[in-house]
Every structure is written in C-alpha cells, then in structure tokens.
Amino acid sequence: xxxxxxxxxxxxxxxxxxxxxxxxxxxxxxxxxxxxxxxxxxxxxxxxxxxxxxxxxxxxxxxxxxxxxxxxxxxxxxxxxxxxxxxxxxxxxxxxxxxxxxxxxxxxxxxxxxxxxxxxxxxxxxxxxxxxxxxxxxxxxxxxxxxxxxxxxxx
Numbered sequence: 001x002x003x004x005x006x007x008x009x010x011x012x013x014x015x016x017x018x019x020x021x022x023x024x025x026x027x028x029x030x031x032x033x034x035x036x037x038x039x040x041x042x043x044x045x046x047x048x049x050x051x052x053x054x055x056x057x058x059x060x061x062x063x064x065x066x067x068x069x070x071x072x073x074x075x076x077x078x079x080x081x082x083x084x085x086x087x088x089x090x091x092x093x094x095x096x097x098x099x100x101x102x103x104x105x106x107x108x109x110x111x112x113x114x115x116x117x118x119x120x121x122x123x124x125x126x127x128x129x130x131x132x133x134x135x136x137x138x139x140x141x142x143x144x145x146x147x148x149x150x151x152x153x154x155x
C-alpha cells in the first residue's frame with residue numbers, strides 16, 4: 001500500500017516499467033495532469049517504486065530492474081499495453097500531450113463506439129488514448145457500426 005491512502009481503493013491498478021521514471025513522472029504531470037503521490041528512490045537514484053494519480057486512478061511505475069524481469073518497452077522493442085484516459089475535451093488533451101513531448105499515433109476523430117478519441121505515444125514507449133463520450137451506443141449498435149466500418153462503409 002502507498003504512504004498516502006485514498007478514500008476508495010481501486011481493485012485493479014496498472015504498474016509500468018519505464019527507462020527513466022523521474023522523467024516519466026515529469027512528462028505525465030505535464031501531458032496528462034498527473035499528480036505525484038510518492039516515490040521510493042535508491043541511494044544511486046533509481047526509482048524503485050512511484051505512484052501517480054491521473055484523475056481518480058492510481059498508476060504505479062518504476063525504473064528498469066532487468067535482474068527482476070522489469071524491462072521498459074524500449075528494452076524489449078515495444079509494448080502490447082496501452083492506456084485509456086477519459087477526458088472532457090479530447091482535442092485539447094491531445095494538444096497538451098503533444099506539447100509535452102508525445103507523438104500522435106491516431107488523430108482525434110469521432111469513433112463508431114460513440115466517443116471522440118485520439119491516441120498518442122509517450123516518450124517512454126506506451127500508447128495513450130484520450131477520449132470523451134459523445135453518445136451512448138449499446139453493444140448491438142456498436143457491433144453493427146464496427147461490421148459496417150470493416151466492410152468499408154462509414155458509420
């Protein structure tokens with residue numbers, strides 16, 4: 001458990017390994033409005049564990065520890081893991097992230113599932129979708145739109 005507990009503990013938390021945790025924390029603060037909760041730093045300066053809060057979610061991160069199998073996306077050639085942040089304005093959120101050093105993976109667009117979403121890559125090897133709901137789409141309608149999209153039609 002962290003040194004600073006919240007009123008409501010999350011059941012599932014993500015934990016990521018990065019190649020420079022101090023720089024990553026600074027980036028996530030600038031790009032996504034994260035708040036640093038705490039960090040544990042070795043005498044040599046490597047971050048053994050840190051926690052940041054983005055909105056109401058806690059994200060744990062650390063520097064690489066190859067001897068324990070903790071390697072960053074850069075060390076293993078990418079990551080299959082991506083993150084999703086619900087925002088109030090996807091266009092503004094993507095602009096903020098790019099200004100902080102992210103690169104656009106997918107431009108912000110209205111999506112078949114009823115959200116306006118853009119995707120950026122952070123300098124630490126992870127992809128982040130920044131998304132705002134625009135309409136409620138039930139599962140049947142979402143499947144219909146997805147099928148139409150894959151068949152070459154527009155939604």
